[in-house]
Amino acid sequence: MPENYTDPSGNTAAFRAFSETPEAAAPTPTPSRIPLIVGAVVVVLVVAVVAWLALR
Helix, strand or coil, rough: CCCCCCCCCCCCHHHHHHHCCCCCCCCCCCCCHHHHHHHHHHHHHHHHHHHHHCCC
């Protein structure tokens, strides 16, 4: 650790400056849309099979 290191939790102003830096904010991951797409395809297939069986 360097000799001039200042602990950001040492006082309120330093902590606020540390916590408001863009590097400190972790980006929120976007959820995957693959389950939604797979679910929609399954629903369409089930409706198509039911309609095919009803009209047969």
